[in-house]
Amino acid sequence: MRVAGARLRQVWGGQPSPLPAPQVGTSVPLEVVRGKRAALFFAAVAIVLGLPLWWKTTETYRAPLPYSEISGLNALQLRLMVPVTVVFTRESVPSDAQEKLPFTVVHEREIPLKYKMKIKCRFQKAYRRALDHEEEALSLGSMQEAETMLAEPQEQAEGSLTVYVIPEHSSLLPQDMMSYIGPERTAVVRGIMHREAFNIVGRRVIQVAQAMSLTEDVLAAALADHLPEDKWSSDKRRPLKSSLGYEITFSLLNPDPKSHDVHWDIEGAVRRYVQPFLSALSAAGNFSVDSQILYYAVLGVNPRFDPASSSYYLAAHSLPHVINPVESRLGSSAASLYPVLNFLLYVPELAHSPLYIQDKDGAPVATNAFHSPRWGGIMVYNVDPKAYNASKLPVRVEVDMEQVMEVFLAQLRLLFGIAQPQLPVKCLFSGPKSEGLTTWELDRLLWARSVENLATATTTLTSLAQLLGKISNIVIKDDVASEVYRAVAAVQKAAEELASGHLASAFTASQEAVTSSERAFFDPSLLHLLYFPDDQKFAIYIPLFLPMAVPILLSLVKIFLETRKSWKKPEKID
Amino acid sequence: MVASCFLRKCLTALAGLLLLSFGSLAASQIEDQTEQFFRSGHTNNWAVLVCTSRFWFNYRHVANTLSVYRSVKRLGIPDSHIVLMLADDMACNPRNPKPATVFSHKNMELNVYGDDVEVDYRSYEVTVENFLRVLTGRIPPSTPRSKRLLSDDRSNILIYMTGHGGNGFLKFQDSEEITNIELADAFEQMWQKRRYNELLFIIDTCQGASMYERFYSPNIMALASSQVGEDSLSHQPDPAIGVHLMDRYTFYVLEFLEEINPASQTNMNDLFQVCPKSLCVSTPGHRTDLFQRDPKNVLITDFFGSVRKVEITTETIRLQPDLGNMESRFLTDLQQKGKIQPPQDIRKSGWMRN
Numbered sequence: 001m002r003v004a005g006a007r008l009r010q011v012w013g014g015q016p017s018p019l020p021a022p023q024v025g026t027s028v029p030l031e032v033v034r035g036k037r038a039a040l041f042f043a044a045v046a047i048v049l050g051l052p053l054w055w056k057t058t059e060t061y062r063a064p065l066p067y068s069e070i071s072g073l074n075a076l077q078l079r080l081m082v083p084v085t086v087v088f089t090r091e092s093v094p095s096d097a098q099e100k101l102p103f104t105v106v107h108e109r110e111i112p113l114k115y116k117m118k119i120k121c122r123f124q125k126a127y128r129r130a131l132d133h134e135e136e137a138l139s140l141g142s143m144q145e146a147e148t149m150l151a152e153p154q155e156q157a158e159g160s161l162t163v164y165v166i167p168e169h170s171s172l173l174p175q176d177m178m179s180y181i182g183p184e185r186t187a188v189v190r191g192i193m194h195r196e197a198f199n200i201v202g203r204r205v206i207q208v209a210q211a212m213s214l215t216e217d218v219l220a221a222a223l224a225d226h227l228p229e230d231k232w233s234s235d236k237r238r239p240l241k242s243s244l245g246y247e248i249t250f251s252l253l254n255p256d257p258k259s260h261d262v263h264w265d266i267e268g269a270v271r272r273y274v275q276p277f278l279s280a281l282s283a284a285g286n287f288s289v290d291s292q293i294l295y296y297a298v299l300g301v302n303p304r305f306d307p308a309s310s311s312y313y314l315a316a317h318s319l320p321h322v323i324n325p326v327e328s329r330l331g332s333s334a335a336s337l338y339p340v341l342n343f344l345l346y347v348p349e350l351a352h353s354p355l356y357i358q359d360k361d362g363a364p365v366a367t368n369a370f371h372s373p374r375w376g377g378i379m380v381y382n383v384d385p386k387a388y389n390a391s392k393l394p395v396r397v398e399v400d401m402e403q404v405m406e407v408f409l410a411q412l413r414l415l416f417g418i419a420q421p422q423l424p425v426k427c428l429f430s431g432p433k434s435e436g437l438t439t440w441e442l443d444r445l446l447w448a449r450s451v452e453n454l455a456t457a458t459t460t461l462t463s464l465a466q467l468l469g470k471i472s473n474i475v476i477k478d479d480v481a482s483e484v485y486r487a488v489a490a491v492q493k494a495a496e497e498l499a500s501g502h503l504a505s506a507f508t509a510s511q512e513a514v515t516s517s518e519r520a521f522f523d524p525s526l527l528h529l530l531y532f533p534d535d536q537k538f539a540i541y542i543p544l545f546l547p548m549a550v551p552i553l554l555s556l557v558k559i560f561l562e563t564r565k566s567w568k569k570p571e572k573i574d
Numbered sequence: 575m576v577a578s579c580f581l582r583k584c585l586t587a588l589a590g591l592l593l594l595s596f597g598s599l600a601a602s603q604i605e606d607q608t609e610q611f612f613r614s615g616h617t618n619n620w621a622v623l624v625c626t627s628r629f630w631f632n633y634r635h636v637a638n639t640l641s642v643y644r645s646v647k648r649l650g651i652p653d654s655h656i657v658l659m660l661a662d663d664m665a666c667n668p669r670n671p672k673p674a675t676v677f678s679h680k681n682m683e684l685n686v687y688g689d690d691v692e693v694d695y696r697s698y699e700v701t702v703e704n705f706l707r708v709l710t711g712r713i714p715p716s717t718p719r720s721k722r723l724l725s726d727d728r729s730n731i732l733i734y735m736t737g738h739g740g741n742g743f744l745k746f747q748d749s750e751e752i753t754n755i756e757l758a759d760a761f762e763q764m765w766q767k768r769r770y771n772e773l774l775f776i777i778d779t780c781q782g783a784s785m786y787e788r789f790y791s792p793n794i795m796a797l798a799s800s801q802v803g804e805d806s807l808s809h810q811p812d813p814a815i816g817v818h819l820m821d822r823y824t825f826y827v828l829e830f831l832e833e834i835n836p837a838s839q840t841n842m843n844d845l846f847q848v849c850p851k852s853l854c855v856s857t858p859g860h861r862t863d864l865f866q867r868d869p870k871n872v873l874i875t876d877f878f879g880s881v882r883k884v885e886i887t888t889e890t891i892r893l894q895p896d897l898g899n900m901e902s903r904f905l906t907d908l909q910q911k912g913k914i915q916p917p918q919d920i921r922k923s924g925w926m927r928n
Contacts, residue, residue: 042738185642225727241726248727273893319884321836324650337719361887371888374617374728377887411892420889436891463766470760521767524714 030549046552050434060473063481069488070465073458074116076491079108080447081122081501082213083160086205089130089138091167097198102128105198107206111216115223117455121214124501127198130164136503138166138188143430146172147182155228156185158283159443159503160211163205165191169442178426179208181548183438187212207424214447219419222448239417240374242449242456244511245338247287248274249376250408251330252399255295256349261394264345266291269401276435277409281416283504284445288336300325303352309364312348312355318371319357322378341415342376347383347397354382369407377411379404409436418445446507449548450498453510457491460517468526482522487516494523580924586774590745616730618772619880620723621656624705625744626737628661628697633817634808636664638736638778638824640686645831646732649879657723659695661747671815678820678828681813684921694721702752709760711769727768732776732877736824739779741786758788765791774866774877778823780805783859795842795865797873799823799849800856807855822854842869 088101107123130138137149141555156162166172168190181186187208192200194335221239240246250270254262270289280285299322303312314322330342356364371377381404387395418441423429432438461484468474489515490513497506623646625639664676665687672721676687695704707713708723725731735745741882743751759859764770775796777785783796789796799806799821810819826849834840846860846869862869875881 092741132887314887320881321650323882323884324652324836324880326654328654337724353893357886365886367887367890370884371887372617372882375882379887403894405892409893410890411887414887414889434893435892460767467766522711522713524707524712525819527703527710527712542768 002244005077008061014214018070020174021548025570033244036559039552039559043552043556046548047432060475062468062476063478065465065468065476065481065484066488067465070461070484070566073488074452074462076117076495077498078117078119078451078454078460078495079122080214080451081124081499082209083126083157083501084123084209085162086125086127086165086201087130087134087162088127088165088191089135089167091277092165093197093201094193094195098129100198100405105202106499107202110239111219113216113220113223115226115455117264117458119219119451123209125202125205125209134164138164138170138176140172143180143182143188146188147186150186151475156439157502157504158446158507159501160439161185161187161209163187163189165189165201165205168192173428174424177428179204179424180428180430181208181212181421181423181440182430183433185212185407185443204424209425210341211421211427213444215294215413217419217422219451221419223450223455226459240339240341242452242511242514243285243339244515245288245336247336247338247340248278248289248412249330249342250289250291250338251342251344252293252295253299253326253344253346254289254295255298255347256351257295257394259350259393259395260347260397261379262293262397262399264293264346264404265400265401269405270539272274273402273405273409277412277437280437280439281445283442283507284416284449288338291349292331297326297329298349299346303348303355309356312352313358313364314355315358315362316360323372323375337372340376341412343411344376344378345399345404346378347399348380350393351463353381354385356382366408367410369411371414373412373415377408379407392494393433413437416445417448443503446503450494450503450507450510453507453514454491457487457510457513460514460521461487461491463519464517477523477525480520480526483516483520483523485519487513490516504535555566579707585924587630616662617878617883618725619651619655619730619732619877620725621651621732621734622659622708622723623656624659624700624735624737625661626700626735626744628663628747630664630667630669631817632737633664633676633815634820635736636660636662637676637820640676640691640736641678641684641820641824641828643691643827644686644688645828646878647761649831649834649875650836651878651880654720655880657690657694657721658692659700659705659708660693661700662696663837669816677812677815685770692720698747700747702746702756705746705752706756706760708765711767725768725769728771730772730877731770732774733879734776734778735785736778736821739777739781739785739852741781741784744777744779744785754785754788757785758790760795761789762791764915765793771869772876776827778806778821782806783861786861788875789861789864792860792864793866795869796861797845798859799854801859804856821830823849823856823858826853831874831878834874834878838873840876841875842872842874845874 063512088098090098099481105125105127107125109121111119111121115117134150140146140149144374149290150164162185164186170190170273173188173190189198189204189208194200200343207343225241252262252266270291275291281287299314301314301318301322303314304562305311306313316410323365326344327342330344356369357370359365366380368381368382369377381399383395383397387397413436418437421429421441421444432441464484468476490509494506494509494513497503580921590788590831592615592797596636605867620765621643625635639658639660643656647653665671665674666718674687678684678686711723713722723731727829735744737746739745741753745751761773764773771793773794775786775789777797778799781800781804783801786794786796787802800823807822809820809822811818816823827845830845830848842862846858849858851857865872
């Protein structure tokens with residue numbers, strides 16, 4: 001204050017009072033001090049308050065994700081447990097062996113696949129004695145009666161098996177057969193009177209159980225997309241990928257309505273043959289069936305005439321070109337996003353009847369049908385020549401739906417990957433029930449699908465985590481994060497359920513894992529914000545920050561230089 | 575006399591032998607063909623055709639895309655598997671002397687617009703964001719099926735892009751750009767989710783080779799009409815319409831494709847030779863280092879057509895088992911297959927843990 005007053009008096013005139021000699025470091029003019037403080041405060045506010053605020057507000061919102069758990073999923077050990085109940089009848093093994101019942105034996109084997117997840121297959125065999133009604137059933141005359149009696153009391157859980165051990169010389173099985181596999185989850189194996197009875201019978205039981213549940217082929221086919229390809233096999237590329245639902249379309253193609261008036265009782269056939277099959281398969285997904293009739297739809301290939309049999313034929317190498325011209329007219333699936341399977345029944349024109357499909361060797365195919373992986377099948381239906389005799393054109397043609405559905409359902413099985421099982425030596429197989437599907441074939445499908453779903457979900461989650469880690473300006477919203485958490489939890493639950501042998505709940509959990517992980521991966525909000533090269537970032541921020549930053553920086557530099565000068569001066573004087 | 579007779583017999587015998595060997599070669603070739611069908615590993619084909627320009631003077635880009643669309647349809651890919659993105663302002667443009675047509679050849683020989691063209695993304699819907707959404711699959715749930723790329727891990731996809739481009743970018747509709755890094759990232763996202771089996775990327779713009787420089791995902795083959803620093807030139811103006819009708823590179827590619835039919839065995843090496851510098855003025859380039867198979871084993875129809883894999887159905891199932899006759903049912907042909915799975919050597923595989 002005194003200094004300011006003295007200065008003022010100097011300015012306005014009056015006697016100049018002697019100013020005290022300015023001592024270094026103490027009496028710096030007030031404006032300068034104020035100026036320095038102001039600059040320092042500006043800089044402090046800008047750095048301490050402004051910089052973090054800018055950083056926070058230009059940050060993209062990324063909800064936290066369980067990255068460590070996702071990477072832990074890759075090292076997951078899958079243990080697939082098949083609970084097998086082995087029931088011994090009275091004379092099947094020596095009595096001293098029978099004394100030891102009941103007990104449990106476990107066979108565990110690692111499946112040698114080149115996959116990052118280790119998969120172990122575990123057969124848990126619970127040995128026990130037969131109950132009275134089971135003894136009675138197994139001493140009946142024929143296998144069929146035995147099965148009827150055995151089937152009543154209990155309903156078996158998915159994935160489990162029951163194997164009955166009958167006496168060595170029992171007449172239930174034909175003499176040279178050692179084992180029998182039934183359409184439900186039961187099998188019968190011959191016992192043996194031997195010291196090592198349990199070991200020998202155990203081996204036979206394992207063989208039968210493997211044929212009915214899990215082998216290396218089943219798992220290799222399920223994981224076909226995730227394994228390195230070393231050889232091409234059509235089996236591995238044929239099945240449809242696992243999906244929540246499927247649409248099945250039956251189409252009747254009539255290229256010549258002037259000659260053939262074709263009728264097919266598709267509704268009845270679907271009700272009688274297809275619905276039972278699909279309801280047996282219903283655990284594997286939702287199915288919807290529709291049908292249509294197309295007129296004047298021709299195949300893309302002209303059939304050739306074979307004078308020897310006076311019939312027309314389609315050679316095997318022209319079959320790949322048949323489908324495309326027809327496909328555009330099928331009008332499939334505008335509505336749903338589920339994969340579609342098309343089954344076409346083609347009634348050839350009068351000019352090209354009868355029409356046969358030839359295989360590679362030139363022999364006509366018995367079923368007169370062919371199929372294409374992941375698409376569907378085509379069958380050629382030849383009109384009975386007797387129908388042309390009496391009547392004039394157009395002839396009424398009633399399609400024999402049983403013959404047609406036999407082929408279509410066989411194709412459907414192949415397209416789903418329900419392959420014929422590898423049966424052990426000397427094993428009798430009763431064939432599927434009237435629906436066309438045995439329950440343990442469904443179980444095999446569910447095992448394969450569960451493993452496939454788990455593999456897909458794990459891959460999706462891992463790649464999502466990698467993607468989000470790599471591209472740092474993708475926004476991760478909260479619902480995406482919750483889907484990821486749900487998917488991880490579902491994968492872990494599915495693995496637990498598989499290890500404890502509950503196939504149905506494991507399959508549902510694996511489906512949920514796939515759905516959640518797909519929903520998270522394909523969320524529309526995860527579009528990577530358009531790429532900003534570094535020079536563009538500078539171009540955006542420099543006009544904003546430079547005018548503000550330059551004065552502050554310059555004044556800070558000036559303050560720093562002056563302070564350094566004032567530190568140096570005392571040394572000089574002293 | 576005898577000598578000439580003998581000679582004639584010899585010649586006929588030789589001819590017969592040659593014919594026989596030829597016939598067996600043809601038969602084995604057919605067999606090889608069917609086996610080869612399985613070698614490429616794909617079961618369906620998709621095509622994404624993008625024209626990134628609008629306005630009348632970019633007529634040639636629309637004609638390019640529509641001509642490729644026609645070829646791809648002719649070779650078998652159905653509309654449901656083609657995603658066509660066009661500005662679609664040529665056919666009904668007030669400056670078009672022949673409304674509702676888009677010609678690709680001088681003297682108006684070929685109208686590629688036709689009356690069955692299905693444009694999926696038209697006019698202002700052709701944006702970088704929509705293009706990236708189509709590729710990566712991150713589409714809002716209300717999008718109709720025809721606007722989606724529903725490919726899976728067994729799909730071969732053909733991606734064709736044309737328009738105006740520069741070093742490292744491609745201009746979309748005069749208002750935005752897509753960079754080669756974004757494109758490479760989009761392909762990587764497709765690969766992570768296994769949305770393609772193999773991908774063929776063709777680009778016909780100036781400095782097109784810069785767009786495929788940054789690809790890093792496997793199984794991608796790329797072709798471009800010009801190198802970095804070169805311009806892709808247009809082919810021929812039409813005095814009646816008043817604009818250039820096509821670009822050179824696409825013109826010669828289409829001439830090449832005209833000779834392909836669904837059964838042809840032409841491979842990718844022939845496509846690389848299309849349009850040498852003398853015809854095209856720019857130097858077309860290609861990139862195959864990310865592709866696993868040798869280009870000479872890759873058929874043109876693997877990408878441009880849709881040849882399905884088929885198998886003969888040899889089995890049926892019995893539908894109404896006759897309950898009295900179960901015995902006969904037992905002996906199905908499955909018994910043959912119940913062959914001999916020898917039980918594993920127990921000690922080696924470490925099974926028994928009793």
